[in-house]
Amino acid sequence: MLQNQLANxxxxxxxxxGPALRDKLAKLNINSAQxxxxxxxxxxxxxxxxxxxxxxxxxxxxxxxxxxxxxDITFGKRRSLMVRLQDDTGVINLRxxxxxxxxxxxxxxxxxxxxxxxIRRGPQGYEMVHPECEVGHVGQPLQPLRPTLxxxxxxxxxxxxxxxxxLCRQALNLLDKTDVLDLLPTSRQVPxxxxxxxxxxxxxxxxxxxxxxxxxxxxxxxxxxALEELTAHQISMxxxxxxxxxxxxxxxxxxxxxxxxxxxxxxxxxxxAQQRVLQDIERDLARHQPMHRLIQGDVGSGKTIVAALSAxxxxxxxxxxxxxxxxxxxxxxxxxxxxDWLEPLGIQIGWLTxxxxxxxxxxxxxxxxDNTIQLLIGTHALFQDGVxxxxxxxxIIDEQHRFGVHQRLALREKGKDIQPHQLIMTATPIPRTLAxxxxxxxxxxxxxxxxxxxxxxNTVLVDNRRRDxxxxxxxxxxxxxxxxxxxxxxxxxxxxLQCQAAEDCASELQEQLPNTRIGLVHGRMKPDEKSMVMxxxxxxxxxxxxxxxVIEVGVNVPNASLMIIENPERLxxxxxxxxxxxxxxxxxxxxxxxxxxxxxxxNGKHRLxxxxxxxxxxxxxxxxxxxxxxGEVMGTRQTGVAQFRVADLMRDGHLFEEARCxxxxxxxxxxxxxHALVERWLAGADRYAxx
Ligand code: ADP
Ligand code: MG
Numbered sequence: 001m002l003q004n005q006l007a008n009x010x011x012x013x014x015x016x017x018g019p020a021l022r023d024k025l026a027k028l029n030i031n032s033a034q035x036x037x038x039x040x041x042x043x044x045x046x047x048x049x050x051x052x053x054x055x056x057x058x059x060x061x062x063x064x065x066x067x068x069x070x071x072d073i074t075f076g077k078r079r080s081l082m083v084r085l086q087d088d089t090g091v092i093n094l095r096x097x098x099x100x101x102x103x104x105x106x107x108x109x110x111x112x113x114x115x116x117x118x119i120r121r122g123p124q125g126y127e128m129v130h131p132e133c134e135v136g137h138v139g140q141p142l143q144p145l146r147p148t149l150x151x152x153x154x155x156x157x158x159x160x161x162x163x164x165x166x167l168c169r170q171a172l173n174l175l176d177k178t179d180v181l182d183l184l185p186t187s188r189q190v191p192x193x194x195x196x197x198x199x200x201x202x203x204x205x206x207x208x209x210x211x212x213x214x215x216x217x218x219x220x221x222x223x224x225x226a227l228e229e230l231t232a233h234q235i236s237m238x239x240x241x242x243x244x245x246x247x248x249x250x251x252x253x254x255x256x257x258x259x260x261x262x263x264x265x266x267x268x269x270x271x272x273a274q275q276r277v278l279q280d281i282e283r284d285l286a287r288h289q290p291m292h293r294l295i296q297g298d299v300g301s302g303k304t305i306v307a308a309l310s311a312x313x314x315x316x317x318x319x320x321x322x323x324x325x326x327x328x329x330x331x332x333x334x335x336x337x338x339x340d341w342l343e344p345l346g347i348q349i350g351w352l353t354x355x356x357x358x359x360x361x362x363x364x365x366x367x368x369x370d371n372t373i374q375l376l377i378g379t380h381a382l383f384q385d386g387v388x389x390x391x392x393x394x395x396i397i398d399e400q401h402r403f404g405v406h407q408r409l410a411l412r413e414k415g416k417d418i419q420p421h422q423l424i425m426t427a428t429p430i431p432r433t434l435a436x437x438x439x440x441x442x443x444x445x446x447x448x449x450x451x452x453x454x455x456x457x458n459t460v461l462v463d464n465r466r467r468d469x470x471x472x473x474x475x476x477x478x479x480x481x482x483x484x485x486x487x488x489x490x491x492x493x494x495x496x497l498q499c500q501a502a503e504d505c506a507s508e509l510q511e512q513l514p515n516t517r518i519g520l521v522h523g524r525m526k527p528d529e530k531s532m533v534m535x536x537x538x539x540x541x542x543x544x545x546x547x548x549x550v551i552e553v554g555v556n557v558p559n560a561s562l563m564i565i566e567n568p569e570r571l572x573x574x575x576x577x578x579x580x581x582x583x584x585x586x587x588x589x590x591x592x593x594x595x596x597x598x599x600x601x602x603n604g605k606h607r608l609x610x611x612x613x614x615x616x617x618x619x620x621x622x623x624x625x626x627x628x629x630x631g632e633v634m635g636t637r638q639t640g641v642a643q644f645r646v647a648d649l650m651r652d653g654h655l656f657e658e659a660r661c662x663x664x665x666x667x668x669x670x671x672x673x674x675h676a677l678v679e680r681w682l683a684g685a686d687r688y689a690x691x
Contacts, residue, residue: 004676005178006034006171014170021163028156029683036171037180038680039164040202040225040646041151044214047116048145048207054089056119056126064092064128065114065142071107076123083107085115092119093127112136149205168203175200183673183680184228185665198224217651226647227655227662230437232681233644234663235674237440241292242667244441247419249290250393256316258345259309265344266305273297273449274306280445281306281423285313285394291421294439296430297447298617299581300454303425304334306447307396308341310423315347315374319393322420323377326399328353328527329534333556334398335377342375352378352387355527396423427578427617431625433653436660457584459592459612470564470593471512477562478516478543482588484562486546487579489570498548499524505566506546517541522548549575551582558586568594568611569604573624577617584615603627625650645681 009032012022030036051062066087074082081104083094094115096103107113117131136142153164175196182195193201198221205214213219217226263270270278277295284291297303311321323338325331335351342349350364350373367373371390376382424442435444462470474484486509488502499522506520519533519542530550536542538557545551545560549571563583568576576594583590594608610623647655666674 004034004181006037006174006180007032007676007679009033009174011036011167014167016163016166024156024159025167033171033174034180034680036168037175037199037203038645039153039168040199042154043152044149044205044209044211045116045152046207046211047150048147050114050145052089053085053087053092056090056092058119058121058126061116061118063114063116063145065112066092068107068109068111068113071104071109073104081107083113085113091125093122093124094131094133095122095127095129097130106135112142114142147207149207149209149211151203151205172200172203181676183666183670183677184231184662185669193220193224195224195228197221217646217648222646223652223655226644226652227659228677229644229647229681230652230655230659231662231666232677233437233647234440234659235667236678236682238663238667239674239678241441244292244419245289247290248417249288249421250314250317250319250418251288252285252313252317252319252393252421254316255309255312258312258316261345262309262312262341265341268451270305271302271447271449271451273447274302277306277445277447278309280443281310282313284443285310285421290419291423292442293423294435294442294444295423295425295447296435296444297425297427298450299427299578300585301427301447301450303398303427303447304337305341307398307423307425308338311338311342311375311394311396312345314394314421317393319391319420320368320371320373320389321375321394321396322382322389322392323375323396324382324398325377325379327550328355328379329521329530329550329555330398331377331379332531332534337556338375338377348372348374350376352376352381353527354379354381356381392420393418394421394423396425398425399427427581431618431622433649433656434625436656437649440660453587454584455587455589456615457580457590457592459580459594459615461594461596461608461612463598464566464595465598467595470595471509473593474509474544474562474564475513475516478513482562483537483540483542483557483560484544484564485551485560485582486544487551487563487565488546488548489565489567495523498522502546502548509544509546513544517543518546519544520546521550523550549579551579555582556585557582559588561586561588561590562593563591564593564595566595567597568608569596569600573607573610573620573627574617576611577620580611 010022011017011025011031011033012019014033017025025031025035028039030039045061047063049063050065051060053064053066056062056064064085064087066085068083069086069091070082070084072082074080078097081096081099083096085092085094094113112135114134114136115128115131117128119126120129121127134142151165151168152161153168155161155164179196180199184195201209201219201221202225210219214222277297281291281293284293295303295306307323311323314321323334325334331353335349339349348367350367352361352364356364356378364373364376365387368376368387368389376389381387430439474486477484486505488498488505502520502522506518509516510518519537521530521533525533533542533545534555537545537560540559561583563580565571565576565579571579580592583592594611596604596608600608607623607627610620614620663674666677
């Protein structure tokens with residue numbers, strides 16, 4: 001353990017910290033002087049100079065100084081104290097809603113006042129509401145101005161900025177006597193500033209600091225800390241990975257010819273990319289440590305067959321496989337594909353979802369327990385309590401980003417004395433920085449090639465005032481025997497409204513297209529109702545499927561070659577890409593009509609233009625990240641976007657590679673430093689990495 005005086009100084013050793021404040025700080029994971037030092041300001045105020053009253057501008061936070069020329073209580077809407085402050089350049093009103101008699105008395109005519117606050121517009125020109133005030137008394141000059149910028153700390157209710165400043169200043173005083181340990185290897189490239197200097201700079205930025213750089217987070221002091229923070233995150237993820245790898249796994253040698261049988265039965269040969277990824281998987285599965293691999297592949301790149309071939313290794317070696325999908329529609333589709341592929345090989349497949357009936361559930365559980373079910377397909381119902389496998393050897397999770405990390409972890413607990421191998425598949429290409437921060441504990445393989453012969457989807461943008469033309473186009477396509485999707489979107493919050501809109505749309509279209517066979521699926525239908533409609537669509541008994549975004553993931557109906565998306569401007573790019581990926585799966589040329597609501601915002605235009613111009617999911621994902629930020633792209637916090645204090649996923653992308661190298665170096669060469677870094681940046685926090 002590295003000795004570190006700062007880390008060993010509890011907060012209640014500081015002046016003014018009693019049990020109540022100590023506990024309040026502890027709730028923010030601040031327990032030591034070091035934790036305070038690593039509690040960085042959100043922004044700064046400049047109280048280092050006085051602005052002439054006449055030069056103040058709306059919205060500025062500034063220091064003014066002047067003489068009081070009036071001080072009255074006024075009775076407008078609310079009783080308030082109005083103080084008039086004047087200097088050589090102008091006058092301004094100060095307004096107080098809460099004030100004491102003593103306060104009023106101290107603002108007597110002729111007294112000098114220094115105030116700090118925000119300039120707002122009042123009924124009689126500019127004013128400050130409840131400024132912080134310092135009164136100069138006769139013969140007693142005002143305090144000298146502070147030579148540093150004033151930090152504003154992230155805080156919580158009942159903890160004032162003044163308290164934070166006092167606390168952090170005390171912690172910094174300790175820093176004079178003992179350095180905060182610099183734990184990063186000296187080999188690092190950027191930026192050339194010591195840790196001590198960096199933390200001090202952020203708490204006590206000089207008045208002439210480059211405020212813009214600080215605001216943008218690109219100051220060398222911030223970059224130094226961002227690099228350290230990212231390194232700490234990488235260390236924690238890599239340690240998690242190492243830990244996982246140290247557990248006993250189930251080595252799976254050969255697939256016993258099952259794979260060859262399946263390949264021989266397919267109407268296509270694997271793409272080079274599929275073969276490469278399968279080799280990665282084969283290598284992992286043969287090891288005595290559990291696999292933990294993420295397969296990224298654009299929509300339609302053929303992840304399912306890769307999953308099926310992987311399952312055969314487990315099954316041939318006597319292990320069970322669990323395949324989990326995020327929706328029932330998708331799970332059913334997997335059931336259909338896997339049944340087609342694997343039942344001819346004599347493999348027993350089980351099916352379990354939240355809506356499985358009690359009797360069926362009992363049968364499935366019995367089959368799992370006596371090892372007669374070799375492959376279980378379903379939704380998140382798979383990892384509920386009571387689902388016990390005799391010999392679970394491989395867990396396959398489709399469309400990873402819709403499952404929380406916790407769910408991912410829960411399923412691997414289902415292994416008995418071994419850790420099942422894990423194969424995670426996602427169709428949402430994850431931008432590299434996001435992948436490095438959220439999936440550093442996984443090995444990654446990419447299927448970067450679509451099966452040959454796919455014709456790129458032609459995407460067009462149409463103003464929804466031309467809805468009639470679009471409807472005609474749908475009618476013509478259906479008359480030619482093609483099938484189409486019509487996707488209704490509505491802001492996510494209300495599923496009820498979303499489904500209502502889809503129902504309305506269906507009846508409207510049915511009226512206009514009496515000869516078209518129209519079906520409807522939405523999220524509030526019962527699972528068996530949904531699957532009836534989907535099956536009919538698959539069999540070609542429905543020409544036009546009206547749907548909400550429930551069809552977004554994985555649905556595979558190759559004969560569908562036209563998709564209309566209403567109000568695409570409401571959806572994220574990655575989601576649009578997923579939706580659009582439902583067409584372009586067959587040998588026909590496919591079309592996607594983005595029917596937007598005019599007028600589009602500048603941003604909206606830009607986004608839809610990207611959809612029109614590229615079919616490449618990775619390009620779209622990068623753009624989505626730029627336009628919407630990591631939280632939106634990944635879904636909620638739970639889905640694994642790391643929360644950083646200083647670092648920023650977008651801004652600091654260039655630091656990730658180095659952080660990764662440093663992390664590997666620290667883990668192998670200075671294990672104690674690795675531990676201390678994780679403690680410093682991540683201790684106690686309920687961050688993803690601790691899931
Ligand atoms: P995704 O990666 O989006 O899950 P799927 O696994 O659903 O894609 O595959 C899309 C379609 O492509 C399926 O109909 C599948 O059978 C077919 N497919 C998969 N691999 C190939 C291949 N190598 N050549 C031709 N078609 C393929
Ligand atoms: Mg899929």
